[in-house]
Amino acid sequence: MRRAIYPGSFDPVTNGHLDVIERACTLFDEVIVAVAINDQKQPLFAPDERLAMLRNAITNDNVRVAPMEGLLVEFAASENAHAVVRGLRAISDFEFEFQMALMNRKLDPDIETIFLMPKEEYTYLSSRIVKEIAKLGGDVSALARKFRIKLGEVAPIT
Ligand code: ADP
Numbered sequence: 001m002r003r004a005i006y007p008g009s010f011d012p013v014t015n016g017h018l019d020v021i022e023r024a025c026t027l028f029d030e031v032i033v034a035v036a037i038n039d040q041k042q043p044l045f046a047p048d049e050r051l052a053m054l055r056n057a058i059t060n061d062n063v064r065v066a067p068m069e070g071l072l073v074e075f076a077a078s079e080n081a082h083a084v085v086r087g088l089r090a091i092s093d094f095e096f097e098f099q100m101a102l103m104n105r106k107l108d109p110d111i112e113t114i115f116l117m118p119k120e121e122y123t124y125l126s127s128r129i130v131k132e133i134a135k136l137g138g139d140v141s142a143l144a145r146k147f148r149i150k151l152g153e154v155a156p157i158t
Contacts, residue, residue, distance in 0.1 A: 002027075004083040004114075005076045007034040007068060011043040013054045014130055014144040016122035020087040023116045025060045032079055033058070034068035044131055073108035081111075088115040089123045 004024055010017060010033070024031045033054055037047045045053070047067055054065045068075045076084060084104065086097055101113035117123075125143055134140045 001029045002083070003030045003032065003079065003081040004028040004085050005032050005034050005072070005079065005081045006085040007036060007072050007075075009036050009041055009043055009127065010050045010054055011041070011045050011127050012050065012130065012144055013057050014122075014125050014127055015142075016087065016089070016118045016125040018057055019118040019122050020085065020116050021058060021060065021063060023118075024085045025062055027114075028083065028085075029062060031060075031063045031085070032081060033063060033065045034072070034075060035065065037067050037069045071107065073104050073111055076111050077108065084111060084113045086113060086115055088117055089126075 004027070006021060006024055008017065021031060021033060035047060035050050035054065043050070051065055051067060058065065066079075072084065076082070084101075086101070088094065088097060097113075097115065104111060104113060118125075127144075130140050130144045133143075
């Protein structure tokens with residue numbers, strides 16, 4: 001079985017992430033969306049909220065959403081996955097992604113990283129920009145649908 005891990009913060013999941021998941025589903029038998037728990041980025045949404053938003057948004061049968069702690073290569077090996085999927089939006093993503101992919105290869109040469117490009121209209125989309133627009137009262141329904149905005153705060157739909 002060809003199984004891939006799609007790791008990230010997903011804080012929150014956007015239509016860009018969903019586009020990458022759809023594409024990964026056509027290439028792999030199973031895609032595990034791994035939500036990073038020990039995130040240095042101080043996420044806005046708690047791990048459970050991020051997991052719930054993803055589970056609400058994903059409709060594909062061959063996708064599993066799971067929390068991930070620790071090293072990505074160890075998580076991938078424990079799930080018997082040999083591929084890591086990452087999204088590439090623009091040149092600006094490239095340097096960091098390249099460094100991570102090569103480091104992961106050094107840690108475990110059996111795991112291959114593959115990059116998928118989203119639909120053009122999602123190339124400008126990021127969780128950070130969605131949070132900023134939502135906090136300022138802007139409409140994010142076309143970018144990421146599964147949460148609402150309350151008193152200037154962004155809250156997931158439960
Ligand atoms: P991380 O903190 O690991 O970067 P993110 O949730 O921000 O987590 O992103 C997870 C992955 O999804 C990364 O590979 C990122 O480049 C990719 N990604 C994020 N937004 C988009 C988008 N709009 N289109 C395509 N890929 C995206």
